[in-house]
Each structure stands twice: as structure tokens, then as C-alpha cells.
Amino acid sequence: MNKDVSAGNTLNLMAIIAVSLSTVIAMLDSTIANVALPVIAREFSISESNSILIVNAYQFAVVASLLPLAALGKSVGITRVFNTGVLLFALSSLGCALSESLEMLTVFRVVQGFSAAAILSVNAALIKAIYPASLLGRGLGVNVMLVSVAAAAGPSIASAILAVASWNWLFTINVPVAAVSLLISVVFLNKSPAEKGPFDRTGAIIVFMLGLLFSCTVFGLTRQKIFFAMGSLIFFVLLLETFYLNQKHKVEKALIPLAVFHSKTLSLSLLMSALSYATQLLAYVSLPFYLHNVLHRDIVSTGLLLTAWPLATMFTSVLAGNLLKKYDCNIIGAAGLGLLFAGMLLTAALPMVPGNIDIIWRVALCGAGFGLFQSPNNYLIMTSVNDENTSVASGLLGSSRLLGQIVGSALVALFFNINVNDPINCSLITGACFSFFSLAVSYWRYISAKPH
Incomplete structure (x- = not known):
């Protein structure tokens, strides 16, 4: 019999494990394939530049489908979306492992991306349902730790697997993990109630197209295909206006109720989330080049040096979750941004x-x-x-994270492609600027929250 995920003040540990396992593999697969690209390119007899499609296919599928799937969770229930995502993730991972061509692997990576979006679009909503209100801060802290550590550990785990097995095992390993997660979820997660009313299919299609156009814009900029990027951006802006008018007329039946953005806390927090993840990726992507190409550290040493970031995140995210009971969220967050800003500047000044x-x-x-x-x-x-809008907030949170990551990694690629004098330092300084801007937004949020 399914247990209620939010009964009283009890903590459903099995439900937490189910959500955590799937979140980890969904985040791992956003970075785990990067290290294997040269090996896959050689096996399929394709150029390394063409092999990047394996990474892009996953990222673009996630960014295009995250918000529509979050809204679908509101209509059919977040547990159903989550379980479907985990099942498809297991099947598509098996398909990736058995792929014998670039085309076959790319198709399964797209399906895997949609599956990951289903998991990530509702994971924060599930955490809110699983954890009692008194422990919600700790639960979200644990989730931050899992997301950050999984994304950062992807290359290191991939290197360890490739040292003893073929690239296929990067995807095969997901299958038993997803199967266990699905089994636990079916037994211990209750079926969340769905709201009455039709799913906003038109809005979902528009958001899907917006995600693709955003991805095309970023892709064009990083590849210096200026006309392609500008064309995609123009269509993106026009379609964004169409989406705004479409959602404004639908009010409560909208895919994303625009009324949620009346909350400055939500809007500013989403902006800060995107800026902080862009900062993280500006460091994550540029520092390996610095350590490997400039300081001539080997791959293992590079991975170990960068592990300091997720290890520190692991500690402070859980600590912050506990501090939420005693201190103002705005003060804790501002302190974190101050440390991030100082750390980026000091890293640039090595x-x-x-x-x-x-x-x-x-x-x-x-x-x-x-x-x-x-x-x-x-x-x-x-x-x-x-x-009522928990699943929407969860989808917006996941989208802000993903958009920040894409922008951060794209900026590093752009700095390298336009041949600036010191692309690595430029990336770190840009990250410092982003974190400082986020700190300024934090002050704005704090002032807005104070009673007048």
C-alpha cells in the first residue's frame, strides 16, 4: 500500500531515497558523457565536433520540456510524472548503451533528456510533499547537495568507469539505479492528487518551441554562426510575446499562471538562481583548461582539485538547511553570495x-x-x-538552474572562440560579476520583503 508522503511530522525515508536516486542519475547524465566523447567519436568514425551532438541532444531536450512537464504534473499528479520519467530514463539509458551509431545514440539521448526533465521538473515539488514543514529547509539543502555534487562528479565518475570498461557502461549503470528508484517510488510514494481541468497543450507547445529556440541561439553563438543565432533570437522574442499574451488570457488555466510572478520573492529568487548556476559553470568549464593546459596537471589531479567545490557545497548546503530555522533566509543567502563572489575573485587572482x-x-x-x-x-x-502551484515553482526552479548552466558553459565557449587574450580569467571575472549582481538582487529582495 502506498504511504502518504506528507503525513504529519514523520519523515518517509524510502520516498526520499527514491527521489534522491533518480535526481542523482538525471544530473550525472548531464555531464557524464563529456569525457567519453573522443572515445565515442573514434568508435563511430565521426569527428569530435559532431560527437558534441550527444551532449547537446540531452541538454536541449531537458530545457525544452522541463516547464511543460512541470505543468503536466499539476494536471495528472507529480508522482505520475516522476514515475513515468524514471521508467523512460531506464529504458532510454539501455537504448544508449546498445546504440551502434551516432544517430541511434542521439535519438535515445533525446528520450533520456525528456525523461530527465520529467524527474527534475517535479523533484522539488516532491521534496516539499515528503518533508514536514519544519524540515523543509533541510530537505531542500540535501537536494542542493545532490544536484551540485552529481553534476560536478560526472566527469570523475566517467573517468573511473572508462578506466575499466567501455563507454556503454556510462549508460548501463543507470538502469539498475532507475529500476530500484522506480520500485521504491511505486511502493512508498502516494499518488499525488491531480487538479481538475484540461492541460494547456497550446502553452506547452509554445514553451517547448521557446526552449528549442533558446538552445539554437546559444548553439549558434558558441559556434560563431551569427546569422543562425540572430534568427533564432528574433523568433524567440516574437514567440515569447505570443506566449505572454496566450497565458495572460487563460489566467488560472494557464500553463504558467502569470500571477505567480507578482511575488517579487519568487521572481528575484529565480533570477538569482540562474545567475549563481551560470557562475558555477563559468568556473567548472574554464578551470579544467587552466589546470590541464596551463599548469599541466594530469586529468586525475585536475578532477581531485576541483572536487573541493562539491565537497564544500555538500557541507554548507546541509548547514544552511539547518540554519533556516533560526535565521532570515535572505541573510544566509547573501552571506553565501558574498563568499562566492570573493572566491571567484580570488581564484581569478591566483x-x-x-x-x-x-x-x-x-x-x-x-x-x-x-x-x-x-x-x-x-x-x-x-x-x-x-x-496549487508547487509543481509550477518546481519547474521554474529547475529551468532557472538549467538556463544558468547553459549560459555559463556557452560563455566559456564564446570566450575561447573569439580568441580573447585570457579566456579563462575572463570567464572567472564574468562569474564574479554575475555573483555580485546576484548579491545586489539579494539586497533588493530583502528590501522588498520588509514590511512597509
Whole structure:
């Protein structure tokens, strides 16, 4: 018999495990394939530039479908969307592992991306349902830790697997994990109630197209295909206006009720989330080039040095979740952003020949600030809406994270492609600027929340 995920003050540990396992593999697969691209390119006899489609297919599928699937969770129930996503993730991972051509692998990566979007679009909503209100901050802190560590650990885990097995095992390993997660979910997660009323299919299609156009714009900029990027951007803006008018007339039946954005707390927190994840990716993508190409560290050493970020995030995100009971979320988040800003500046100002300790404590400072900020920020996002719009807030949170990650990694690629004098330092300085801007937005949020 299914247990109620939100009964009283009890904590459903099995439900937490189900959501956590699926969240981890969905985040891992956003980065785990990157390391294997040269190996896959060689096996399929394709160029390395063409092999990047394997990564793009997953990212673009997630960004295009995240919000429509979050809204679908509101109509059919978040548990049903989650379970369907986990099942399809297992099947598509098996398809990826058995692929014998680039085309076959790309198709299954697209399906895998849709499946991951189903998982990630409702995971924050499920956490809100699973955890009692008194422990919600801690639950969101644990989720931040899992998301950050899984995304950061992808390349390291991929290297370890490739050292003893073929690239196919990068995807095969997902199958038993997803199967266990699905089994636990079916037994221990209750079927969340669905709201009456039709699903906004038109809105979902428009959002899907907006996601694709945004991805095309970023793709065009990073590949220096200016006309393609500008054309995609123009269509994106026109379609965004169409979507706004479409949703404005539908009011409560809208895919994304525009009324939720009347809350400055929600709107500003989403902006800060995107900026912080862009900062993280600006560091994550540029620092490996610095460590490997400039300092001539080997791949293993590079991975170990960068592990300081997720380890620090792991500690401070859980700490922040506990601090939410005693202190103002805005103060905790601002402190985290301050640490992130200082860490990015100090990393950009590394000595000419830094030692390992010089690198580790700076990277750890960034990770500590990132974790300290994310937990209270996510808490404010998820508690700024009523229960009716929990799945919408969860989808918006996932979208802000993904958009920030795409923008951050795209900016690093752009800096390298336009041949700036020091693309790595430029990336780190840009990240520092983003975190400073986020800190300014944090102050605006704090002022807006104060009673007048």
C-alpha cells in the first residue's frame, strides 16, 4: 500500500531515497558523457565536433520540456510524472548503451533528456510533499547537495568507469539505479492528487518551441554562426510575446499562471538562481583548461582539485538547511553570495605558479558560498507559492538552474572562440560579476520583503 508522503511530522525515508536516486542519475547524465566523447567519436568514425551532438541532444531536450512537464504534473499528479520519467530514463539509458551509431545514440539521448526533465521538473515539488514543514529547509539543502555534487562528479565518475570498461557502461549503470528508484517510488510514494481541468497543450507547445529556440541561439553563438543565432533570437522574442499574451488570457488555466510572478520573492529568487548556476559553470568549464593546459596537471589531479567545490557545497548546503530555522533566509543567502563572489575573485587572482593548496582553498570557498546560498534561495522559491502551484515553482526552479548552466558553459565557449587574450580569467571575472549582481538582487529582495 502506498504511504502518504506528507503525513504529519514523520519523515518517509524510502520516498526520499527514491527521489534522491533518480535526481542523482538525471544530473550525472548531464555531464557524464563529456569525457567519453573522443572515445565515442573514434568508435563511430565521426569527428569530435559532431560527437558534441550527444551532449547537446540531452541538454536541449531537458530545457525544452522541463516547464511543460512541470505543468503536466499539476494536471495528472507529480508522482505520475516522476514515475513515468524514471521508467523512460531506464529504458532510454539501455537504448544508449546498445546504440551502434551516432544517430541511434542521439535519438535515445533525446528520450533520456525528456525523461530527465520529467524527474527534475517535479523533484522539488516532491521534496516539499515528503518533508514536514519544519524540515523543509533541510530537505531542500540535501537536494542542493545532490544536484551540485552529481553534476560536478560526472566527469570523475566517467573517468573511473572508462578506466575499466567501455563507454556503454556510462549508460548501463543507470538502469539498475532507475529500476530500484522506480520500485521504491511505486511502493512508498502516494499518488499525488491531480487538479481538475484540461492541460494547456497550446502553452506547452509554445514553451517547448521557446526552449528549442533558446538552445539554437546559444548553439549558434558558441559556434560563431551569427546569422543562425540572430534568427533564432528574433523568433524567440516574437514567440515569447505570443506566449505572454496566450497565458495572460487563460489566467488560472494557464500553463504558467502569470500571477505567480507578482511575488517579487519568487521572481528575484529565480533570477538569482540562474545567475549563481551560470557562475558555477563559468568556473567548472574554464578551470579544467587552466589546470590541464596551463599548469599541466594530469586529468586525475585536475578532477581531485576541483572536487573541493562539491565537497564544500555538500557541507554548507546541509548547514544552511539547518540554519533556516533560526535565521532570515535572505541573510544566509547573501552571506553565501558574498563568499562566492570573493572566491571567484580570488581564484581569478591566483599566483603565477600556484600550489595545490592555493587552488583548493579558493575553489572550496566558491563551493561553500554556492551551497550556503542555494538552500535558502530554493526554500524561498518553493514557499513563495501556494500548494496549487508547487509543481509550477518546481519547474521554474529547475529551468532557472538549467538556463544558468547553459549560459555559463556557452560563455566559456564564446570566450575561447573569439580568441580573447585570457579566456579563462575572463570567464572567472564574468562569474564574479554575475555573483555580485546576484548579491545586489539579494539586497533588493530583502528590501522588498520588509514590511512597509
